Amino acid sequence: MEKLLDGIEEIxxxxxxxxxxxxxxxxxxxxxxxGHLDPYFIRIMDAIKADLRTLLDTTNTLTIPISGTGSSGMEACFVNLIEKDDPVLILINGVFGMRMQDVAQRLGAHVENLEFEWGTPVVVDPVKKKIAEKHYKIVAVVHAETSTGVKNPVAEIGDLLDGSDTIYLVDAVTSLGGMPIAMDAWGIDALYSGTQKCLSCPPGLAPLSFSDKAVAALEARKTKVPNWYLDLTMIMKYWKGATRAYHHTAPINMHYGLYQALQLILEEGLDNVYRRHRHYHDELVAGLEGLGLSMLVAPGSRLPMLNSVNVPEGVDEAAVRSTLLREYKIEIGAGLGPLAGKIWRVGLMGHTARQENVDRLLEALKTILA
Amino acid sequence: MEKLLDGIEEIxxxxxxxxxxxxxxxxxxxxxxxGHLDPYFIRIMDAIKADLRTLLDTTNTLTIPISGTGSSGMEACFVNLIEKDDPVLILINGVFGMRMQDVAQRLGAHVENLEFEWGTPVVVDPVKKKIAEKHYKIVAVVHAETSTGVKNPVAEIGDLLDGSDTIYLVDAVTSLGGMPIAMDAWGIDALYSGTQKCLSCPPGLAPLSFSDKAVAALEARKTKVPNWYLDLTMIMKYWKGATRAYHHTAPINMHYGLYQALQLILEEGLDNVYRRHRHYHDELVAGLEGLGLSMLVAPGSRLPMLNSVNVPEGVDEAAVRSTLLREYKIEIGAGLGPLAGKIWRVGLMGHTARQENVDRLLEALKTILA
Known part of the structure; x- marks a missing residue:
């Protein structure tokens, strides 16, 4: 029998x-x-909840990992908050905003969009105008748009919604653990993330947090959540209280990984972690520009952890990625949607954001593009 | 900072x-x-698909693990196959049949049940009568009812549906890898399982298989699958073909675990694995009866991997479980629903089904119950 695991190379x-x-x-x-109800495992669950609260700068009781990858966090936020025909506004400037629209429409929401050019951020003024014209149950935006490398003005949009009963829903899949998030101060009501970005844990869990306002909206539903697996009204009984009620069997060992990943971040210190991301982003951009490459996104809107690099005229972008992977054991990402073939996406997420990694990629690109 | 992982004891x-x-x-x-699109990872994905087909005795192309725990497999089967008002018949004799009903109702199906006493199997004759009276889009049953320890007559129910266009949906969460399953021969169209039972891999993935008939039903939907995360029309583009399309980031390391768990089973040989489960089940039952304990389920309907033991009169069942866990480092399960407080559930699943484990539990129970 072939032993494929022994052939895994470190990439x-x-x-x-x-x-x-x-x-x-x-x-x-x-x-x-x-066991998923073992008292010692429950201690680990409680520590994960506490550490996630620290990273999100929130006091939300309902702060837990969902048993699926980042996209299951998106699904969980929308399916718990949407009932048929609910008006939802989605701010779109990339693949993950588009995905939000698709998720919300499938759930029967009445979805409206505000779209912004891919590679540029969401602009606050049109959002202000839109929410002044109509009341939405949910306004949703992606913090760090992984498909383009753009940072959206999440705090400023939160200010617009201050005092309203609209639920503010934010995708923090790529931002969590790599740049500051202040869930409570920014007025975010529902947030999801993933483990495989700046938390530097393999994929498999989706941290999620609901404010009291979001929990109240969940509890005020007229209909059952149309997704048993992601129904937070049941899942929260497993995650809090003196007696834990079985819902589904939690992915035990993935929780061990997340617990350890959170410990490493808190031991380094959040400020140090964010500074490291920013520093190696600067190093990478300087190095890429030194090679004659340019960035897709304007400096003020760039994410530290996801760097979109314009593919130079006449270069076969897929061949470069393939050579990097095969010969240099480095994986970088392709462009998605309208940016397919036009950009490379270079991640400096979590444990990846180190001097030696920046150097290794720059050296390799220098040789390949020479 | 507390180091909880170092305190994990082997249970x-x-x-x-x-x-x-x-x-x-x-x-x-x-x-x-x-990376989730790395060609080497795709080889591992392909090996998992092939090995799952061997365990399920099926040629179904769409045989993949879903990125969630066993219950996400249940959700995936129903949400991909149900459209509003579809007539669904669920055969219920335990918690997991009840869960099927809840899942299907939330998705807008018109659900009817046939209920059987917990601790006894589904009886074929009333099912035959029911499906003769009315046409159902889906008939669903649990193979190994984990809440009671009962084996249901999955092959016989499949015979009833032979030649009809009804989709036969089976929960194989607890049976897969511990007792024979012949998906094609038994006429099963949609099946889901979990990794943390007889596959002896930690929880986090849900093997799923759809027959061509089930895929045709999926492709004939008039409406989009109302769950983006579990939409098999998109997920299958990631799992097959020369070019793989990104849907969501697969739980990479969980797939490594599942791959290895499947290898261990195939190396031992399926017949040997099933014989081992049956053998240690017999040993356990004999030992329990030797201690004066009795089984909930009649001999012909007992599962080898899940043994329901009647709690003797006057015994505090929770105290016994707690002592077993604290002092003997053995976890056994409690009863659920109407069987709470009345039974213990003793698993002999996968790697657990070994002589030394049976002996250790029997010794401990002998002392505790003395």
């Missing part, structure tokens, strides 16, 4: 996620499984 | 899942992450 993961994983997180994944 | 997992995990599977979980 430097500099794409849009998954990112490089610390050895301590790999070790954590292989710790002995406990 | 003998003899509950209703998760089950004991082989060291090779723990090692697999900690292998270096690859």
């Amino acid at each position: 430097l993961l500099m794409g849009p996620g998954p990112s490089c994983v610390h050895d301590k997180v790999y070790e954590a994944l292989g710790r002995k499984s406990l | 003998l997992l003899m509950g209703p899942g998760p089950s004991c995990v082989h060291d090779k599977v723990y090692e697999a979980l900690g292998r270096k992450s690859l």
